């Protein structure tokens with residue numbers, strides 16, 4: 453009685469389906485919003501605040517111009533806004549989303565992180581590359597996954613660098629053999 457809620461908790465099936473849907477939708481909307489923020493005027497006046505850190509750490513994930521927080525926050529809330537989840541699902545989603553972005557900015561790829569189980573997950577390696585280069589040449593605009601940048605060709609620089617690093621490692625191994 454009193455303040456006790458009478459709404460039952462949703463089943464794990466519903467919670468998981470909604471959260472997966474939010475991650476995919478967020479990534480899609482974030483990708484385009486983030487690309488818009490990398491146009492000349494918006495970058496100079498808004499998004500450059502977030503890019504003050506070329507080598508980010510966890511807290512810098514939330515460090516941005518207030519207009520950017522409102523603008524990209526839209527990507528986070530659109531999923532719950534269209535599906536009307538249980539409050540517990542909403543809390544879980546917000547928590548996972550913050551943890552995900554903190555991990556992407558923390559500068560480390562942890563081998564024990566649960567995110568390693570997600571297919572096509574970007575993580576800190578992917579987003580670190582985005583912070584290394586300024587303005588329009590950065591690429592890697594997605595928040596969570598890598599496929600949007602792959603489809604729209606905005607990860608070319610990142611993939612080239614990865615290939616170069618792999619080749620260097622293989623070269624070193626070859627040289628040691630001789």
Ligand SMILES: [Zn+2]
Nearest residue numbers: 486499503582
């Ligand atoms: Zn950016």
Ligand SMILES: [Zn+2]
Nearest residue numbers: 502513557579
């Ligand atoms: Zn960032």
